[in-house]
Amino acid sequence: MYDVVVIGAGVTGCAVARELSRKKYRIAVLERESDVCEGTSKANSGIVHAGYDAKTGSMKQKMNVRGSELMEPLSKELDFPYKRNGSMVLLFDENKRGELEALLERGKTNGVKDLRIIEREECLKLEPNLSDQVVAALYVPTGGIVCPFGLTIALAENAAVNGVEFHLNTEVKTIEKTEGGYRITTGKETFEAAVVINAAGVYADHFHNMVSEDKLKITARKGEYCLMDKNVGDYVSTTLFQLPGAYGKGILVTPTVHGNLLVGPTAYDIEDKEENNTTQDGLAEVLSKAGNSVKVVPTRKIITSFAGLRAHEQGGDFVIKEVEDAPGFIDVAGIESPGLSAAPAIGEYVAGLVAEILPKEDKEDFISTRKGIPNMALASDEEKHALIQKNPAYANVICRCEMVTEGEILEAIHRPLGATTLDGIKRRTRAGMGRCQSGFCAPKTVEILARELQTDMSEITKRGSGSRFLTGINKE
Numbered sequence: 278m279y280d281v282v283v284i285g286a287g288v289t290g291c292a293v294a295r296e297l298s299r300k301k302y303r304i305a306v307l308e309r310e311s312d313v314c315e316g317t318s319k320a321n322s323g324i325v326h327a328g329y330d331a332k333t334g335s336m337k338q339k340m341n342v343r344g345s346e347l348m349e350p351l352s353k354e355l356d357f358p359y360k361r362n363g364s365m366v367l368l369f370d371e372n373k374r375g376e377l378e379a380l381l382e383r384g385k386t387n388g389v390k391d392l393r394i395i396e397r398e399e400c401l402k403l404e405p406n407l408s409d410q411v412v413a414a415l416y417v418p419t420g421g422i423v424c425p426f427g428l429t430i431a432l433a434e435n436a437a438v439n440g441v442e443f444h445l446n447t448e449v450k451t452i453e454k455t456e457g458g459y460r461i462t463t464g465k466e467t468f469e470a471a472v473v474i475n476a477a478g479v480y481a482d483h484f485h486n487m488v489s490e491d492k493l494k495i496t497a498r499k500g501e502y503c504l505m506d507k508n509v510g511d512y513v514s515t516t517l518f519q520l521p522g523a524y525g526k527g528i529l530v531t532p533t534v535h536g537n538l539l540v541g542p543t544a545y546d547i548e549d550k551e552e553n554n555t556t557q558d559g560l561a562e563v564l565s566k567a568g569n570s571v572k573v574v575p576t577r578k579i580i581t582s583f584a585g586l587r588a589h590e591q592g593g594d595f596v597i598k599e600v601e602d603a604p605g606f607i608d609v610a611g612i613e614s615p616g617l618s619a620a621p622a623i624g625e626y627v628a629g630l631v632a633e634i635l636p637k638e639d640k641e642d643f644i645s646t647r648k649g650i651p652n653m654a655l656a657s658d659e660e661k662h663a664l665i666q667k668n669p670a671y672a673n674v675i676c677r678c679e680m681v682t683e684g685e686i687l688e689a690i691h692r693p694l695g696a697t698t699l700d701g702i703k704r705r706t707r708a709g710m711g712r713c714q715s716g717f718c719a720p721k722t723v724e725i726l727a728r729e730l731q732t733d734m735s736e737i738t739k740r741g742s743g744s745r746f747l748t749g750i751n752k753e
Contacts, residue, residue, distance in 0.1 A: 279303050280635055282461055282470035284449055284484060286310075287318035288425065289612050290476035291432035292624030298439035299628070300637040305468060306433075306441060307461070309448035311741025312701045313694065314429040317478045318617070319704070320553065320585025322502070322542065323533055325421035326615035327364065329384025329392060330521050336595040340619035340626065342388050347621040348421060355435055356649035357427035358534040364420030364516035365400065367570055369410040376520055377415055384417070391418045404513055406571050420516055422534045425617055426704035427649070430694070432624075435647045437693040439640070446741065449477075452487045458605050459488070472605045472631055479550045479588045481596075481610035488603040493596065493610060497550045498587040500542025501559035505578040506712055510536040517570045528566035530574075535707065540567040540574065546589065555582045580712050587613035595619070597626060605634055650688045650705060654680035675725070676718040678711020686722060690729045697730060699723065700740040719746075 281297055283290045286308035294306050310316070325348050331338035352359035368377045377394060384392045395416045400407055403416075437443055444465075451462045458471040475484050482495040516531040530540050541563045560582055567574045590596055590611025600606045607630055609623060616623075651664055653671060664671040664684060671684030689696045689705035696702045699709065702722055709715030709722070723746060727734040735747040 278457070279305050279468060279470040280637070281305075281472045281474060281631060282307060282459070282468050283474040283476055284461075285316070285476035285478055285481075286313040286433060286443065286445070287316050287476065287478055288314070288429040288432070288617055288620045289609050289623050290474070291429050291436060292620040293474050293476060293609065293627045294436040294441045295432045295439070296624040296628035297631060298436045298441050298640075299643050300632070300639055302631075302635070302637055304436075304441045305470070306436070306443045307447045307449055307463060307468065308443065308445050311446055311698055311738070312696070312704075313433040313443070313445075314426050314704060315740065317586055317588060317612075318425055318429050320502070320583050321425055321500075321587075321614070321617055322529060322531065322539065323422055323425050324364075324516055324529070324531065324615075324618065325359070325423050326618040327384070327389045327417045327419045328387050328615070328618075329380060329389045329415070329417060331387065331615070332594070333383060333386050336597055337615065337619070338387050340595060340597070340622040341615045343622035343625070344615070344619040345419065345421070347625070348423060348618070351621050352423070354645060355431035355647045357431040358424040359421060360423075360534050361419065361421040362515055362532065364417045364518060365404065366415040366417070366518045366520060367400075367407070367411050368413040368415075368520065369569060371412055373520060374413065377413065380415055380520075384415070389417070389419060392416070404515060404517065406512055406573075407517075408568070408570055408572050410569055422516065422531060423617070424534050428617070428620070430705060431647055431649065432620075434693045435644070438644050438647065443694055449484065452484055454488060454603065472607065472635055474607050474609060474627060474631075476609040476612075478612070479586050481588060481608065485600065485606075485608055485610060488606050489600045490602055491600070493608070494591045495611060496546050496589045496591070497548075497552070498589040498613060499545045499547050499552065499559075499584055500587060501555050501563055501582065501584045502539060502541030503560060503563055503576075503579050503582045504533075505538040505540075505575055506580050507536045509538045509575045509578045512538050512575060513571065519566075519570060528563060528570070530567050530570045535710070538575070538578070540564065542585070547586075550586065553584045553586055555584045559584070581714050589613050595623075597623060599630060599634065607631070650685055650692070653682045653685060675721050676706075676708035676711065676715075678713055678717070679707040681706045681708040681718070683725060686725050687729065690726065697726070698738050698740050698744075699726070699746075702726065723747075
């Protein structure tokens with residue numbers, strides 16, 4: 278019997294698990310994929326929104342503003358990449374200045390600091406590559422960027438170190454009310470818990486509707502992106518937004534925390550909650566609309582494209598509460614943008630809800646910090662020398678594009694919740710994230726995974742079940 282079961286190991290599920298691990302709960306996280314950060318959390322903009330555009334008084338507004346405040350200290354505590362680079366909301370039409378001013382006033386009411394409207398001349402001083410269409414902008418110095426993988430994995434590892442059990446490749450099939458809480462049946466085993474946290478992304482409505490007569494509707498909102506090479510990563514320094522529309526914040530242009538340039542996303546509601554492919558029309562729209570923000574979109578520098586699904590709840594707000602007709606069942610649903618920004622605050626808030634339902638003492642031995650994987654590409658000469666002296670594998674470069682070494686890959690495999698797939702290595706070390714998109718390093722990474730996991734190379738996958746690379750051998 279568990280005190281708490283969390284369904285979903287995305288950024289919100291992991292943030293909740295980490296906060297809950299501060300108390301003497303027995304906690305399990307159930308995730309159908311082979312790793313954490315495999316759903317919505319893996320395919321987003323990596324933006325830490327300041328909170329100026331969320332409706333005042335909404336759960337989105339409260340969680341976004343608080344999450345943005347928490348992100349920088351959390352990045353230092355858990356050692357993941359974060360940068361406060363600021364953002365701008367661009368105005369292209371003088372007739373819409375009233376909308377920009379309304380956004381400024383809402384931001385101030387929401388508690389966002391240091392907002393101001395700047396005119397074209399000042400905009401160009403900050404961003405010389407802005408398009409000729411820009412007439413003014415809302416300048417948001419507290420906006421930031423973060424590594425979505427780094428954040429999610431850091432939260433999960435710290436939760437695991439503090440006793441949270443992660444059950445990967447474990448898909449929830451049914452949830453039933455019991456006298457003491459809930460019985461959760463998976464494809465592997467049955468779990469019982471006093472409290473259930475429903476952080477299942479686009480499938481949160483599916484699990485909510487198993488236990489409640491008050492039905493929830495989540496729509497998958499698809500967004501497509503283009504990622505460009507690091508040699509154009511400084512084309513802009515702040516995150517460039519356009520005035521928000523009915524479907525969100527529109528197409529953005531932003532540096533990433535790792536030094537690339539990112540443009541996107543589109544926003545289309547779709548029926549299929551597994552449809553995360555890119556399309557010719559979608560990517561064309563991304564590049565066309567990004568061209569409104571900057572002079573020239575460096576399309577020849579695109580190294581990959583991808584798509585993600587956002588969990589849009591029909592009411593348009595985050596749904597974070599105990600279900601009225603299902604005591605002990607807490608929804609964390611409809612966590613679309615700014616969900617990544619809000620995650621630390623959502624974890625804090627949900628832990629408070631659980632404490633009211635199931636009070637427990639704080640742990641005396643809670644470990645609040647975590648050290649990330651060493652990064653040889655960014656290390657000083659002294660740090661590199663020390664790592665190589667400790668383990669010569671840090672001198673063996675596996676990924677040339679990102680300068681990732683065998684030592685980093687070994688660390689990724691053998692740390693808490695270690696990588697077991699090629700994508701798991703990629704998200705923890707960036708091996709395969711560079712210009713050649715793993716064309717050079719994938720074979721060697723597969724070899725290392727097989728050796729360290731003591732399995733045959735044919736068993737190594739890209740991202741778990743159904744994604745094997747090798748089907749057999751053609752020579753003995």
